[in-house]
Amino acid sequence: MVNAERHEYPSYDALLDDYIERGWTDGLPVVPPSPEKVEQFLEAAGLNSDEVLGAVPTREVVVTAEHAAINAVMAGCRPEYMPVVVAAIRAHLHEKANCHSTTGTLSGASQIVIVNGPIRRELEINCEGACFGPGWRANATIGRALRLVIRNVCRAIPGFLDRASFSSPLRYSFCFGENEEASDWAPLHVERGHSADQSTATVHSTMTFVPCVDFTSRGPEEVCESWLGMLRRYGVFTDRFLGDGQNLVLVVGPEHQRYFLEAGWTKDDIRQHLWPRFQNPGPGDRPVMLGSPEGLLIVAAGGPGMAETWFMFPHLAWAITEPIQSIHTETGRR
Amino acid sequence: MRDAIELEWAGVPSVAIIHQAVKGSAESMAKLSGVPGYDFILVDYPWIPTAIWSEEEIQLLAKQVAPVILSRLTA
Numbered sequence: 001m002v003n004a005e006r007h008e009y010p011s012y013d014a015l016l017d018d019y020i021e022r023g024w025t026d027g028l029p030v031v032p033p034s035p036e037k038v039e040q041f042l043e044a045a046g047l048n049s050d051e052v053l054g055a056v057p058t059r060e061v062v063v064t065a066e067h068a069a070i071n072a073v074m075a076g077c078r079p080e081y082m083p084v085v086v087a088a089i090r091a092h093l094h095e096k097a098n099c100h101s102t103t104g105t106l107s108g109a110s111q112i113v114i115v116n117g118p119i120r121r122e123l124e125i126n127c128e129g130a131c132f133g134p135g136w137r138a139n140a141t142i143g144r145a146l147r148l149v150i151r152n153v154c155r156a157i158p159g160f161l162d163r164a165s166f167s168s169p170l171r172y173s174f175c176f177g178e179n180e181e182a183s184d185w186a187p188l189h190v191e192r193g194h195s196a197d198q199s200t201a202t203v204h205s206t207m208t209f210v211p212c213v214d215f216t217s218r219g220p221e222e223v224c225e226s227w228l229g230m231l232r233r234y235g236v237f238t239d240r241f242l243g244d245g246q247n248l249v250l251v252v253g254p255e256h257q258r259y260f261l262e263a264g265w266t267k268d269d270i271r272q273h274l275w276p277r278f279q280n281p282g283p284g285d286r287p288v289m290l291g292s293p294e295g296l297l298i299v300a301a302g303g304p305g306m307a308e309t310w311f312m313f314p315h316l317a318w319a320i321t322e323p324i325q326s327i328h329t330e331t332g333r334r
Numbered sequence: 335m336r337d338a339i340e341l342e343w344a345g346v347p348s349v350a351i352i353h354q355a356v357k358g359s360a361e362s363m364a365k366l367s368g369v370p371g372y373d374f375i376l377v378d379y380p381w382i383p384t385a386i387w388s389e390e391e392i393q394l395l396a397k398q399v400a401p402v403i404l405s406r407l408t409a
Contacts, residue, residue, distance in 0.1 A: 058336045060366050106355060163356045
């Protein structure tokens with residue numbers, strides 16, 4: 001049963017004007033969250049409307065499954081995306097995801113959803129060419145659903161609790177999958193303790209999202225040296241609340257990945273090579289304040305062509321991985 | 335802002351010092367916390383970001399703000 005207050009409109013245009021006037025959208029049109037659709041989404045996730053997904057204590061906010069379903073409908077999701085949206089919300093609301101800070105900050109940090117496991121292929125979540133950009137419904141709407149929850153439920157509204165000086169286009173939506181089939185590298189979720197057939201959503205709040213483009217390196221050590229140049233330039237910072245749990249995410253494109261694979265380097269080999277080099281910053285270098293080599297998260301994604309690796313420097317938060325609780329739905333998907 | 339409010343709830347007299355850039359958030363937070371009129375001291379960066387303030391710059395702001403803090407705590 002849907003508990004939200006009902007509003008009725010004579011037309012879609014009237015609904016949209018009112019939603020935008022009330023500040024219920026990111027500025028883009030939304031799908032009307034009719035009670036029937038919201039029920040359908042709750043059913044797809046196997047959740048009751050009042051199931052609590054998490055809270056933001058500093059904002060007096062409790063996020064329920066109904067909140068998630070309403071905003072997932074509005075974002076344009078299909079019902080079968082709902083378990084991914086739920087997992088992403090749970091991850092975002094984990095204490096160490098530090099959501100009050102990462103969504104209110106002057107820096108305009110963005111929340112990135114990384115999907116692993118079989119559900120990527122089932123939902124057609126793009127993890128290959130152009131996976132960071134527009135064109136894929138699952139990528140576009142799952143990331144948007146999380147951001148609408150952050151706005152409409154968690155009150156991170158520009159001028160209210162969102163005080164970003166510039167904010168970021170990444171805040172409209174940012175979701176992609178790891179290309180697990182591209183290599184025998186252990187996928188992100190397996191490295192974080194999940195089985196390969198358990199789908200997961202990892203949410204990482206990033207303040208700086210930049211590529212390391214390097215066409216000239218011809219081996220794993222050289223690529224690592226390029227990466228170190230970027231790391232020393234931007235640095236990774238932490239504080240007492242986060243302790244040793246800070247994460248840095250590197251998304252490695254096929255051209256760079258090839259050098260590691262040809263040389264037989266695993267993700268852990270990369271970490272062990274980089275870790276001692278994080279410890280002794282030179283004059284003018286910024287520190288890379290990760291608590292352990294495992295704080296460096298390596299993800300394979302993207303399409304061929306550009307020799308690049310993307311860096312997702314953290315805002316003050318851990319990257320949190322949550323299992324996706326899939327159920328059978330009427331569509332036959334899991 | 336919320337830290338100061340929670341300290342007050344715990345019985346510790348507190349003063350929040352808020353930068354101009356987050357004034358709206360502070361007011362919103364006070365409202366959300368059920369104390370819409372909770373007072374705070376508004377400051378602005380007289381110079382560039384805090385991380386590279388000189389000792390003299392820190393002292394100057396402290397001298398400006400300290401009397402106001404004391405008067406709030408002892409009011």
